[in-house]
Every structure is written in C-alpha cells, then in structure tokens.
Amino acid sequence: MKELVRYLFENLYFDFQGDITMEKVREFLREDDSREARALLSKIIEEKGVDDLLITLADCLKEYIRTGVSEQAIRDQLSTYSSS
Numbered sequence: 335m336k337e338l339v340r341y342l343f344e345n346l347y348f349d350f351q352g353d354i355t356m357e358k359v360r361e362f363l364r365e366d367d368s369r370e371a372r373a374l375l376s377k378i379i380e381e382k383g384v385d386d387l388l389i390t391l392a393d394c395l396k397e398y399i400r401t402g403v404s405e406q407a408i409r410d411q412l413s414t415y416s417s418s
C-alpha cells in the first residue's frame with residue numbers, strides 16, 4: 335500500500351477547469367496596473383495564448399502538493415513565468 339500511495343502521490347497533476355482564455359486573463363488583469371500584471375500580460379501576448387502558462391504553472395505547482403498550494407505560491411510561479 336505504501337508504494338502505491340507514493341506512486342499515486344508522485345504522479346498527481348494539476349489541471350485547470352473552466353474557460354481560461356487570453357481574453358479572460360486580460361479581463362482579470364484589466365484593473366491591475368502592477369509591474370507583475372503587465373509582465374504577465376506581455377508574456378502571454380508573446381506566447382500567443384495561455385496554454386504554455388497553464389502547463390508551466392500546473393507543472394511548477396506540483397512541488398507544492400506536499401506543503402500545500404497557496405495563493406502566494408501561485409503568485410510566485412506566475413511572476414517567475416512572466417520573467418522567464
């Protein structure tokens with residue numbers, strides 16, 4: 335049982351449900367004039383969509399499964415993504 339639990343835990347993955355499009359992200363960031371918001375918006379425009387963002391974010395958040403995913407962890411990962 336221990337090995338099965340370890341295997342399942344190590345192979346968990348995040349997926350985002352709902353309609354997350356570039357337009358939706360723009361809508362969320364519309365009122366946010368922070369440097370981070372502008373950098374993220376520039377990055378998704380450069381990448382021509384949010385697919386790479388969502389894949390990268392989900393992959394990076396896997397390391398937080400053990401300690402817990404928080405809003406700050408997501409904010410940190412979005413900041414890292416936009417500056418890469």
